[in-house]
Structures are given as C-alpha cells and as structure tokens.
Amino acid sequence: MPQRRRILPTLAVAVIFIVLEVAALRFMRSDGIMQDFFLARISHVFKAKVWGGTQRIGDYFALRGANDRLAEENFRLAQQVRSLEADRERRHLDSLAGTFGRIGDFRFQRGNIVKNSRGRQHNYLILGQGSEDGVTVHTGVITSRGVVGIVDAVGRHYSYALSFLNPEVSISARLGRDGAVGPLVWDGVRTDGAILREIPLQHKFNPGDTVRTSGYSSIFPPDIPLGTVEDSKIVNGATYDIRVRLFEDISAVRYVTLVSNDGRAEIQELEKEETP
Numbered sequence: 204m205p206q207r208r209r210i211l212p213t214l215a216v217a218v219i220f221i222v223l224e225v226a227a228l229r230f231m232r233s234d235g236i237m238q239d240f241f242l243a244r245i246s247h248v249f250k251a252k253v254w255g256g257t258q259r260i261g262d263y264f265a266l267r268g269a270n271d272r273l274a275e276e277n278f279r280l281a282q283q284v285r286s287l288e289a290d291r292e293r294r295h296l297d298s299l300a301g302t303f304g305r306i307g308d309f310r311f312q313r314g315n316i317v318k319n320s321r322g323r324q325h326n327y328l329i330l331g332q333g334s335e336d337g338v339t340v341h342t343g344v345i346t347s348r349g350v351v352g353i354v355d356a357v358g359r360h361y362s363y364a365l366s367f368l369n370p371e372v373s374i375s376a377r378l379g380r381d382g383a384v385g386p387l388v389w390d391g392v393r394t395d396g397a398i399l400r401e402i403p404l405q406h407k408f409n410p411g412d413t414v415r416t417s418g419y420s421s422i423f424p425p426d427i428p429l430g431t432v433e434d435s436k437i438v439n440g441a442t443y444d445i446r447v448r449l450f451e452d453i454s455a456v457r458y459v460t461l462v463s464n465d466g467r468a469e470i471q472e473l474e475k476e477e478t479p
Contacts, residue, residue, distance in 0.1 A: 308466035309424045312337065314344070314459045316351075317361070321454045324391065326366035328352050332461060333360040343422045343462040349429045349451035350374050351459055353422060368394060368453055376429055377417040378408050378445075384417045387429065387447065394454040397430060399445040406443075408432055414447050421467045 318329035332338050334357050342354040344364050352364040353372060365372050368389050376387035376399055383406040390396040399414060412432045418425025430449040438444050464470075 306424060308464050310337075310463045310465060312461050312463075314338075314461040316457055316459060319454065319456065320366065321368075321394070324370065326368040327355075328364040328366050330354070330362040330364055330459070330461070331360075333358045333362050335359050337463070338362045338461060339463060341422055341464075341467060343464075344459050345423065345427060345462055346451055346456060346459055349449055349453075350416065350423060350427060351451065351453055351456055354461075366453060367397075374423065374429070375417040375420045376414050378402070378406065378414060378432070379412055380415065380426065382406060382408065382412075384419060385442075387414065390446070395430075395449040395452045397447040397449055399432075399447050400438075400442070402435075402443040402445055404437065404441065404443065408435075408445070410434060414445075421464050421470045422462075424462065 312332070315331045316328050317331045320326045320328070328344065328351070330338070330344070338354060338357050340354055340357055342362070342364075344351040344353065350367055352366045352369075354362050354364045356363040367374070370389065370391065373386040373388050375384060377384045378399070383402045385399050385401040387397050387399050390398050402408075410432050414429045414432065416423045416425055416427040416429065428450060430447040433446040433448050435443045435445040
C-alpha cells in the first residue's frame with residue numbers, strides 16, 4: 204500500500220510533463236510564423252546594434268581624418284595670409300623707400316627686425332641692417348601705423364634699437380594735426396598702450412582723436428599716425444595725462460622703415476649754441 208502511494212504521484216508528474224511537451228510541440232508546429240517573426244526581430248536588433256557600432260567607429264576615424272585635413276588647410280591658409288600681409292607691408296615700405304626715398308632731410312629705407320624683446324620693462328630690437336646699409340645712431344624705426352623705436356647702437360650688419368616699449372623712449376606727439384604737443388611714452392603695461400603727458404588744461408580733445416608725431420623731433424618726420432585718445436586724467440591740477448591706444452602692436456612687428464635725418468647733426472650744433 205505505501206509503495207502504491209509513492210508510484211501514483213510519480214506517474215502524475217510524468218503525465219503532466221508529457222502533456223506539456225505535446226502542447227509545446229503543437230504550439231511550435233502551429234505558430235512557427237510567430238516564432239520566425241520574433242527570431243527575425245531579435246536578429247535585426249542585433250544586426251542594427253552591430254552596424255551602428257561599426258558605423259560609429261568608421262565615423263570616428265573619418266572625423267579624425269577630416270579634422271587632420273582641416274588643420275592642414277587652416278595652416279596653409281594662415282601661411283598665405285601671413286605671406287600676403289608681409290608682401291603688403293613690404294610694398295608699402297618700398298614705396299616709402301622708393302617713391303618717397305627722401306622727404307626734405309629725412310631719408311627712408313626698408314628694414315626688418317630679427318629680434319624683438321617682449322615682456323620686459325626695457326625692451327629692445329635687433330635690426331637686420333647696420334652701418335654698411337647707411338644706418339646711424341638715432342635712426343628712427345617706424346611703420347605705416349606708428350613709431351617702433353630708435354637706433355641706439357650700430358654694427359656693420361646689425362643695429363640695436365630701443366623699442367618704444369621702453370621707459371627711456373619719449374616721442375614728441377601732437378593731438379590731431381594742429382593741437383597741443385607733449386611727450387608720448389609707453390604706459391608700461393600694454394604693448395599697444397601709451398600716455399601723452401603735459402597737455403595744458405585749456406586744450407580740448409575727445410576720445411577717438413588721432414595722435415600724430417609733432418615734427419618737433421629731429422628723429423621722426425611730422426604727421427606719422429600713432430594712435431587714438433582713449434581717456435584722460437588731470438595731474439596736479441595743471442595738465443592732462445591722456446591715455447592713447449596705439450595703432451601698431453609693437454610686439455608683433457617684423458618689417459619696418461628706417462628713417463634718418465641728414466640735417467640732425469646741424470640741428471644739434473645749433474642746439475649746443477643755445478645752451479648756456
């Protein structure tokens with residue numbers, strides 16, 4: 204009797220298993236289209252993921268190649284721009300040194316900077332021209348956009364000049380073409396910043412007014428544009444200090460015009476006679 208009781212549950216489990224297997228087989232036979240659909244869907248999803256990953260990898264490497272080509276193109280264009288700017292500056296300097304090779308006692312010639320110190324309080328320039336090129340001490344260094352410096356020592360093939368970005372350099376400058384005159388000096392901070400000092404209070408000016416060389420210097424000819432007025436302050440209740448934004452960023456200059464005053468020696472002799 205106990206053995207019979209143990210056999211009946213086992214047979215019941217076996218019968219249930221067989222019924223479920225038969226039902227599953229019938230489901231598979233009758234519903235194969237549905238299974239194919241689900242299998243195809245899973246396959247498509249897998250393929251899409253694989254394709255998408257492959258595409259992203261391909262796009263990544265293609266993007267790197269495109270970036271490399273763009274970087275090369277940008278470099279080439281930048282080189283062309285620099286070349287065009289250099290050619291334009293050289294043509295301008297050639298016109299000064301050629302067509303306007305001499306204006307009165309001022310003699311012009313083309314020059315170039317081979318070293319331009321930056322980031323110091325006493326900056327200097329090394330020019331690629333020396334005494335064999337006609338350069339002398341106190342030769343002015345200019346561009347079409349302003350004054351760059353003054354030659355302080357001359358070798359056979361090179362010259363040493365004090366940059367305008369140097370507290371030892373002072374330029375006689377004028378507000379406009381017929382305004383007040385005062386010394387223009389570097390502001391000691393910006394490569395395109397200067398201060399026009401000692402302007403009497405009775406003189407009127409406005410932000411944006413142009414500052415030019417005065418012509419009172421034996422180094423620089425008159426009316427070289429230097430920069431524009433930014434703002435001002437009153438000093439000791441007597442004069443203005445005027446902040447000027449220079450046209451030329453001296454730290455970036457490469458090609459220059461060298462200007463020499465053939466009458467400077469005679470002017471200096473006359474000035475000595477006036478000294479008590």
